[in-house]
Amino acid sequence: MADEVLIRLRGVCKQYPMETGGSGRLRTIARLLAGRAYANPFHALRDVDLEVRRGESLGLVGANGAGKSTLLKTIAGVVRPSSGSVYINGRVSALLELGAGFHPEYTGRQNVFLAASLMGLGDDEIRARLDDMLAFADIGEHIDQPIKHYSSGMVVRLGFAVATCVRPDILITDEVLAVGDESFQRKCSAWMEDYLGEGGTLLLCSHSMFHIDKLCSKAAWVHEGAIRAYGEAQAVTRDYLCWHEARLAQARPGVGMQAAGLHAVRSLRLNGVDDSELALPMHGRLVVSGTVFAPDGRPPVVAVGFVRADGSSIYGLSSDMDGHVLRALGGNLFAFSLEIPDLPLLPGRYTVRGHAMDAEGLRLFDEVSRSLVVTGQTREMGLCRLPHRWLEE
Numbered sequence: 001m002a003d004e005v006l007i008r009l010r011g012v013c014k015q016y017p018m019e020t021g022g023s024g025r026l027r028t029i030a031r032l033l034a035g036r037a038y039a040n041p042f043h044a045l046r047d048v049d050l051e052v053r054r055g056e057s058l059g060l061v062g063a064n065g066a067g068k069s070t071l072l073k074t075i076a077g078v079v080r081p082s083s084g085s086v087y088i089n090g091r092v093s094a095l096l097e098l099g100a101g102f103h104p105e106y107t108g109r110q111n112v113f114l115a116a117s118l119m120g121l122g123d124d125e126i127r128a129r130l131d132d133m134l135a136f137a138d139i140g141e142h143i144d145q146p147i148k149h150y151s152s153g154m155v156v157r158l159g160f161a162v163a164t165c166v167r168p169d170i171l172i173t174d175e176v177l178a179v180g181d182e183s184f185q186r187k188c189s190a191w192m193e194d195y196l197g198e199g200g201t202l203l204l205c206s207h208s209m210f211h212i213d214k215l216c217s218k219a220a221w222v223h224e225g226a227i228r229a230y231g232e233a234q235a236v237t238r239d240y241l242c243w244h245e246a247r248l249a250q251a252r253p254g255v256g257m258q259a260a261g262l263h264a265v266r267s268l269r270l271n272g273v274d275d276s277e278l279a280l281p282m283h284g285r286l287v288v289s290g291t292v293f294a295p296d297g298r299p300p301v302v303a304v305g306f307v308r309a310d311g312s313s314i315y316g317l318s319s320d321m322d323g324h325v326l327r328a329l330g331g332n333l334f335a336f337s338l339e340i341p342d343l344p345l346l347p348g349r350y351t352v353r354g355h356a357m358d359a360e361g362l363r364l365f366d367e368v369s370r371s372l373v374v375t376g377q378t379r380e381m382g383l384c385r386l387p388h389r390w391l392e393e
């Protein structure tokens with residue numbers, strides 16, 4: 001049962017016509033009516049093979065326009081592939097575009113009935129679960145207003161509330177977490193963790209590597225319509241972030257991953273060293289310091305992680321875990337300085353990462369890395385020295 005394949009895609013391709021102007025569109029329609037292929041197709045998905053088993057959680061990452069939503073829509077049955085096969089085994093609940101499946105003129109309550117019945121629930125079942133759904137959506141009296149007057153966050157709340165009560169075999173969500181406010185994000189995230197704990201299967205598309213790492217066991221990196229990498233979520237998100245870092249470095253030499261308007265680590269130093277590798281003896285004193293840009297002017301959270309050369313995590317912490325507030329420097333910049341007085345890592349090569357997060361410590365925006373070489377001689381094995389002594393018995 002656990003090994004049961006719930007989603008299988010084989011050689012899935014999706015093409016869209018490229019024509020934009022009026023006459024181009026007419027030509028496209030004429031070609032379709034004549035049963036001919038598009039003249040100048042745009043390949044949104046290229047030969048995608050994918051398998052998701054029961055109980056797996058797969059994150060989709062990729063740049064804007066890479067094809068993630070098209071892939072999710074193809075799996076949800078909203079988009080028909082141009083070629084290839086899609087096999088789905090189980091009840092699917094999909095939270096795709098905002099309000100998809102909702103009728104704008106109906107009230108929230110009417111839409112809940114509509115959406116839940118489309119997902120296969122009978123009237124009695126819906127009535128029995130209605131209070132739970134409304135409690136999850138938590139939009140108060142707006143529930144009896146037409147949803148055309150809802151904010152995007154309220155629409156997502158309603159959509160997610162229906163999904164929670166239907167308890168699908170496969171839950172497909174496209175950037176839902178990005179739309180809700182902080183408390184709703186936490187609620188959704190907690191619900192998804194529960195759902196996965198109970199054996200649910202999740203497909204999550206997000207630009208938040210934090211959420212992908214937190215919620216997904218596997219990840220697929222979609223690049224120009226094809227799967228560029230597939231594997232353990234943390235390994236895939238790491239490669240994807242490195243790719244972005246390299247791309248930005250190419251575009252703006254000397255500048256790390258930063259963008260006006262986004263939280264970003266502006267500098268990261270190991271014992272005051274900014275860019276080159278730091279060599280430090282075992283049990284030496286390490287100070288990780290730097291600055292973080294916060295577009296909203298609120299003190300951001302910084303997370304610091306230690307990673308082995310093969311990418312596996314050794315240790316991570318964030319300023320909010322310790323209740324530490326970053327020092328304001330002015331100009332939306334905030335400084336941090338983390339001391340590790342007695343670094344217990346065994347000799348070897350490591351990466352120290354600084355991640356910029358929002359004030360709530362919920363969304364992770366970027367990552368800057370520095371190399372650290374721990375020097376020394378020892379015959380101990382592993383990654384770090386555990387404090388120990390031998391007892392005389």
Ligand SMILES: Nc1ncnc2c1ncn2[C@@H]1O[C@H](COP(=O)(O)OP(=O)(O)OP(=O)(O)O)[C@@H](O)[C@H]1O
Pocket residue numbers: 016017042044062063064065066067068069070071
């Ligand atoms: N109905 C359509 N007609 C024509 N082109 C489309 C259509 N839907 C999607 N595309 C194109 O297919 C490509 C992939 O779009 P898709 O929405 O899947 O990307 P995405 O990875 O989800 O991007 P984002 O992160 O920006 O949401 C884009 O170039 C988009 O313009």
